[in-house]
Each structure stands twice: as structure tokens, then as C-alpha cells.
Amino acid sequence: MATDNILKNLILKVWRQASPKDKGKFVTYTIQNVSTGSSFFEMLDLLNDDLIRKGDEPVAFDHDCREGICGTCSLFINGKPHGPDNLITTCQLHMRKFKEGETITIEPWRSAAFPVMKDLIVDRNAFEKIIQAGGFVSVNTGGIPDANAIPIAHDAAEESMDAAQCIGCGACVAACKNASAMLFVAAKVSHLALLPQGKTEATRRAKAMVAKMDELGFGNCTNTGACEAECPKGISIANIARLNREFLVAKFQD
Amino acid sequence: MSQIQSNIPSGPLTEKWTQHKANLKVVSPANKRKLDVIVVGTGLAGASASSSLAELGYNVTTFCYQDSPRRAHSVAAQGGINAAKNYQNDNDSVYRLFMDTIKGGDYRSREANVYRLAEVSNLIIDQCVAQGVPFAREYGGLLDNRSFGGSLVSRTFYARGQTGQQLLIGAYGALSRQVGLGTVKLETRHEMLDLVVIDGVARGIIARDMVTGEIKRYSAHAVVIATGGYGNVFFLSTNAMGSNGSAMWQAYKKGAYVSNPSFVQIHPTCIPVHGDQQSKLTLMSESLRNDGRVWVPKKMEDVERLRKGAVKPSQIPDEDRDFYLERRYPTYGNLVPRDVASRAAKERCDAGFGVNETGKAVFLDFKYAIKRLGKSVVEARYGNLFQMYEKIADVNPYEEPMQIYPAIHYTMGGLWVDYNLMTNIPGLFAIGEANFSDHGANRLGASALMQGLADGYFVLPYTIGEFLAGEIMKPKPDVNHEAFVAAEKDVLERAEKLINIKGELPVDHFHKELGKIMWNKVGMSRNEKGMTEAIDDIKKLKSEFWKNVRVPGKVGELNQEIEKAMRVADYFEIGELMALDGLERNESCGGHFREESVTEDGETLRNDEIGCYVSLWQHKDVNVAPQLIKEPLIFENVELSQRSYK
């Protein structure tokens, strides 16, 4: 383990919003003696511990696995989703990425499709609806052939896995200047379209998921690539091209 | 004392499940539509059960505390899932998987359950592939396997270091499909806080809407608990922050037995604690032990130089490295089961050879694998784990060895269930990690995913029919029944009481203190004195909690502190029962290491005379000690022997 230092003083500019209807505002806090070996959330735990002891309301934020895989955590830190480091979620962000005395701005994801519920917590139910519209292979439990009955080329499986890594955190939407969900949809469409099991209903899936995405208030993709750059799993926008292709082929066939 | 009805079918081991299935009652499609089932939890067990039950035609309502079912903590499982496919032609079989699991569990699980698990394991792989899980493949297009601890064959299927995530996405997809079809009603950000029992039968739950804070009633013909384990009693664990034992505990308080609560798995390869601000621990997959070698320095002066930073670990020559697992267990080497590997690490650290500033870490070194296989192969196998390690520890594991230390990972104990996965409360089922059934005193790696999916896809959908067949004439229970009213009132009062204490200290303070007691006295190494003290310490801490905790805000709003407070209130009681259970079990077995029961060379010493049982704890009144009932474990097919991995 690397040797940890202590950040004696940090200034936090945190978005506070009591409820979805509340207007919300930034509140500035100072925090002392944070170890550089602590994660960003451990720093926020420290802040909340302090706030509670002082009789204030702690800051509400989403987090769960704290190891970068569940996709629960969000946070727009210093102008970037998941903060100033690449290929990580906020829970994997460590305080060694910040400097003594630095002012850290913490905001929730901003998107019409992700309304703020409280402080830094947003509602990402729109992603659920998109998956429910078709982000699966329509098989019931049971009556399945042997797993090795369908060989899948190594590279196809790997490429599918690259897309399947999506954790549904919403950083792509948060980073996109248009708050578009194309990378999220593209990752799911690609994951399944690349496998023979998912190919069967690939066109139906692409149409259903895009229709649902359009309905939910996400913006349109303008290919800026910010989603890929900020994706904690580094999912490529080449998947968006695949989605466009799948979708267009499907629509032209109709 | 009531009679224990484990409902294990008679007949030869290999025929039990087949015979049992043939005898199970089946509900007609028309009647399934009239039956409601509540599933709590959306991990591998909960999601697979919800989707499978809905596909069959039942009306399912599924709950999770997360904002999406896909985030349940099964998602964090890294290494893989076992199945007895024998694709590698290395003489694997259902019987071998069964034997490995029974032995790995140190002969403290039911033969029939474990055999069934091994039997359905193959179906799981088929199912997952059909759902589009992108398992690793050979260039020929067939599925690849890797090895895991406690086994001499390669039977672990994997999707890079994200197998749990990929399997969960498969089950989540199946569940989402049913939600889209309207057969599953999904309640996200809802936490179960009580079980409703009417006339001795589970009829619903009380849940808190974590967005509005509203306490709500939900009724059904049966309730399935799939809420995972209670490892967070220890505060620091590899569990998600929200993983909790409250559903199990409320069921216990309504009369369900809790079994083997002291059986906790301590995973040997986690990233060590960095300091007081630590909030949780991160697992490094067991699969790393396939290619990584575990060592500490042989010489104390090297340990000191390492701590001072005067020397890098990579600079210590091979002859000065103590590969203690290979030294002590030549047959299994670095692939000994988790409990064995964890204790061996503790033994070296207790002897003073721990390698980081705290003295609580050992090395996991990939130098040899990189030399043997090349960096690109190692990167293909473990790239994402290495990246994860580097982000957290700020050390590049391609150049310097990883530092690892054991941490709480999984709880083998849980709600007692019979062969049908039903608890002693009719209509209440428990699946996955939430039940006690398949892993005995220690779970083998890559078996949790297997059990969760086995229960959800291939066991519960059959066995639940046995109970529900008797319910077809009964209407959906009325949520205005007095039992619902009383349970709701009880939950609300508990929550209000916590808010109204208005003490000095935050919930986390108490949780951390509890964790310390548990880790020090009911952790990797236990004795009578320690556990007796622990019970006392927990009682004191609990009473302090109820006097001096500060929970800001209101019940009726989004309030993360009240969520935590209600869970921690249950953790005290769970912790106490764990210590009590550990105290009662005066033998070492699997993860339960009693210092009073040790072989000459420091290994666990089982005592089959007194230890061949499953403990069933029955809740009595508040302030009355729970009653212990023992279900004897009968081994008809397996000869009990001391586990040896030497």
C-alpha cells in the first residue's frame, strides 16, 4: 500500500436540496484531517459524522458496494462524473487525487430524465424502463440446450463482454452535453447482438429500447464522445455505431 | 420443542431430488394466476426466483432496497461459478462437486441439499448462456474454465473478474422482462422491515418506501426471503454498505429459526485496512490464487525494512520469501479453501511477519505468473482486478506484489429451511445466502453464485408448489387484517423511537464499535472467554445505542440515517446470537475456529461426537434467552474425516 498523508483542510461546495420540489442550493463546508488513503465516500462519511454530531442534516448520497461494480454511486465532482480520475466510479476515487486546501464542488447528475430526489441522489428509474422494454434475451427458465451446444467465437464473446460491463451508473448521461442515454442503450444492444443467443431478437430489441429512450426525455446523441471518456468501464462509442446500424436495419426492414 | 421436519426424501442420494420432484404437488396454470408471491431481494437468488415464478404464472411482487435490482450485491462476485460439467475432461462429476462441497464445508451441511446443488449446477450454466451471459471462451468457441480453492479440478466458469455482475445482469434481464410483461410488480428503494404472520402462516411484509418514508403493507400467499447475508454485523466487510440482516431478523422474531449464525466466512484475499476512516473492504477475487503466490518474508529484518520503506517487496530475493501456503499445504498449495488460507495469513501476521504498516497484510505475488505466462496473459485474466487494486492501493501489481488480508465476506448461517427451502413458518421461504443450507461451516469459492441461482431457477419454482397447492382456494390476504395493522404500528413505533432518542452519537459510531467487538472476539479465532465477553459487551453497547444515538430527520422522508439505525439495531441482536451460537459449538469446524479445539499443528479439530448438528435458534420473548434446537446431521454416503489439504 502506498503511504498515506493527511489533508488538513478541504473546502466542499455541496448541492443541498431537501426534496424533488425544493429549489436547492450550494452549501459550503470545511473538513479537516482526511487521509489520502481514504475513498471519496469515506471523506463524505467523515463530513456526515461531523454534521450529525453538530445537529445538522447529513448529506444524502447514493452508494452501496463501494468497490466500483454496483453502479449505485453517482456524483459530479469538480465538473466531471465520478470525479477527476479515469475508469473508476466515485466510490473508487481516492483522496490522494486532491490537494491540500482544494475546493471540491459536488453536484448531482443533471438530466431531465434523472430528477433529483434529495441532495445528491437522483432517480434513475428511466434506465429500468429502457431495460424492461427489451434489454434481455427472451428465454424462460428451463428447457435449454447444453451450454456448449452453440460455440461462440472467442473474440465475439470478448467484444460482447466489453459492452456487457456497463454498470448502469448514468455517468454517460451526466457527462453528455445533451444528456443522451445512447451509450447505455448501445452497450446493452451490443452485448446481446454480438451473441447468437441475443441475435434472434436483435432488431426488435433495438427498436423497443430506442423508442423507450426517446420517450423518457434523454437528449440526442451528437457523437461528442464524452460518454466514453467518462464511462467508468470505458465502453466504446463504437457500440453506438452498432446501435445505429441495428436500429436502421430494423426500421428499413419494416 | 417442536419436531424438526427437514423433509429430506428417503432413498439413494442420487435419486432423492428426482424422486422428490416427482412427488411434489403442482399448481395448475389457472390457479397460479390466483396466487401472489412476495420476493424480497433481487440478487442472484431473488431475481432468478422472481422471474422464474412469474414465468410460471404466479403474481410476483419483488422488493429491493437499491434503486435497481441490478445493483444487488451478487454483482460484486468476481471469480466465477462452479458446475460439474467436466468440460475439461479432468474427471469432474456431480459426485465430485458434491464431495468437494461437503468436505469444504467441513461436514456441517446436509448431504441431500448439497447433492441437489451439485446436480442442478449444470443446468445453471446452460441457463445463463441462453440468457446471453458472455462467459470466457476458448478460441474453438467452447466455454473456458479456471480452478478455484478447495478443488483439484477446473470447473469454474467465469466472465473476466465480473462473473457475479454478468450472471446478475442475466437474471436481472429475465426479471426486467417479466416486469415489462406486467407479471412482476417491482418495488425498488423499498426495505422490508417486518414479516406478517396470520394464523401461523407468512402472509405478507411491512416495507418502508425509502423515498417517501412511508410504511406500507403488502400481502401475498407466500413470502420468499432472498436478502443475502448479515456480514455487515462486523461493520468492515466485503458486503455492500446496504446489505443487512433485518429481513432475516424480523422473520426470526416472528418465529422462524435462525441456523448456524456463527458460521461466517472470512475471505483471505481482501485489500488491507488503511486506517480509521475505512468504511468497507474490497475483495480481490480468489481466482487470483490460481496464478498468484502468497508469501511473507522469512526474516524479521526484511519485515522491518519493508515497514520502514527501506526496501521494495520485489527486491526481496526468492530464498528469503516464505511461501507459507505452499510450505504447509503442498497438495493444494495456494488453492487451499478460504478458511484455511485466512487462518494461515493470520498465523503469520500474529507471529510478526505481517508486511504493511499495521502488520496486518501478506503478499500475493504475480511475478512468477508474469514470468511463466507473459504479462498479456495475466492482464487478460485479471486485468480489471489489477486495475481495481491499483486505484485503491496506489500500487501497480504488475510490478510489486499485492497486499492482502482476510476480511468478512459471506455468512453460511441464515434462516433454517427444510429440503423445500421453506422455513418453519409455513409460507415463508429463504433462498440464497439468506438460508443456511448448503455450505456447512465454510463455503467454497464460486459456490455462492451457484447456490443462489440453483435455489432461484431450479429448486424454489418446484418446491413452492408443494405449499401453494394448498392455497388455491384462499383469497389474497387482506392488508387491513389486524396482523398487518399491528406489524405496521410496530415498525413505525420502532422507527419513531429511534428518532426520538436524540442522543449525541451517530449510528456509524455504534456500528463501528460493534464491528470491533465482533472482529476481535467472534472473528477468525474464537474462545469461550472472548465470546462470553462479546455477549456482555454487545449488550452494553446496545443499551448505550438506545439511549444515546442521534438519528436526524423524520421517518416520513428520504432519510439514510434512519435506514442505518434500523439495521444496526438488529445487528446488535444478530451479533449476540452469533456469539451465543459460537459459544455453544465447542469444536472447530470450517470458518468456526475454536482455540480450545485445535490439532497439534494448529489446524481445526472437528468433534463429530458433539458437533454433527445444525443449530436452530428459536426466539423467545425480549430479554429471554433464545432456545437452541439441534437438527442432527446424518451422513449416509460420506465418511467423515478430518479435512486435510496437505
Place this chain on the structure above:
Amino acid sequence: MDRNLFSSSIGKKVIVAVSGAFLMSFLIVHLAINLTLIIDDTGLLFNSAAHFMATNPIIKIVEPILALGFAIHILYTIILTLQNMRSRPVRYARQDLSGASSWASRNMFILGGLVLTFLVMHLFHFFIKMKYTGDPLLDVKVMIDGELVKNGYLLVSSFFKDFLVYSIIYIVGAIFLGLHLVHGFWSAFQSLGLCNKIWLSRLQTVAVVFAAIMALGFSIIPIYFIIFF
């Protein structure tokens, strides 16, 4: 084909991509003709080409289609941009996209607007005069293939020789166009799904080359007249 295609987000992007690609093909032709200005300082080549373009029946058909292409490209980018503005009603207090995406890609609408402004100006300078209003310089007719035609060369060359400010504006306009194309070129392929992981970076490289050729090509004309005349 599903008629709803073009009401979907991807469908609208396809329209922008196809119209954009069409406009790019026009740019290639336009630049090719314009470069004759600097190849031949008698203006013979340019005037021949201009005459051909003005009289060829196919070009007469293509001309309104080209105008329509512009209109559609502009209309759909306006629709998409308005929708995109609605997708984030509360903006970030602090946003740093510098490392995540190119400046051009984030400012396509603005760049497009600037190119459009330039285009209108450009039409007034040359196209409208040549086609409708006329100009004394155009009337200094030249003989091409036994026919007296308008002297476009004189109009253009005088314009750049006489007005340094306009020359600079044209250079700036060409740079805006280049920036618009750096993103627009590969983006069209991406929107049409004609891209994958390997071709992504290749197309982006081609886009830089294409945009540079366009920007330099169109700039070189005013530069040529400033320097040599």
C-alpha cells in the same frame, strides 16, 4: 420502411448525417472549381468552369436540391439542438468536458451558425451577383469556346485584391468550416452506423485530413490574391 423512423432520435440524426454528407460532396466540387482561380491567372479555366456550372442542365436540377440539403441540415440540427437543450433543465455549476470531448464536437451548432452566416455573406458577394443582380465587373465579358460569357474571375479576383478585410473573413470562414467538418465528417459515418472500433480512429483521422484540405483549400484563394496581387 417504418415511417416513424424519422421521428426517432436516431432517424433525425440520420437526416443530419445524410444531408451533411451531401453538402460535403458539394464542398469537394466547389473547392475543385475554386482552385482553378489560382492555377490559371488568366481566369480562363475558372470562367469555363463557372460557365459550365451555370448552363449545364444537371447542375440546374442539382442546385435546388443543394438548397434543400442546406435547409434540411439546418432545420434538423435546430430541432435536435432544441430537444437537447430541454434534456438538461438545470445546468451544472461546474462542468469540465475539456478532456472528455473535442471543442468542435461540443460546439457544432455554433460552428454551423457561423458557417451559415458566412455562407449568406458569400452568396451576396458572388452567387447572387452572378446569377441575378449582375455586376459591372461581370460584364467585362470573355470569350470561351466562341461564346461571350460573364467574367467571374474578374469579380472574384478584384474582390480579394481590393478588400483585405473580406479576405480575412473568408479565411476565418474556412477555418470555421474546417472545425465543423473535423467532427461532422466522421460523425456522419457514426450516425449511419458505418463505423466500428477499428474504423472509429481511422475515420477520425480521415476527418482531420478532409477538414484540413477544405479549410486550407478555401483559405488559399484569398491568400493567393493577397500575396501575388
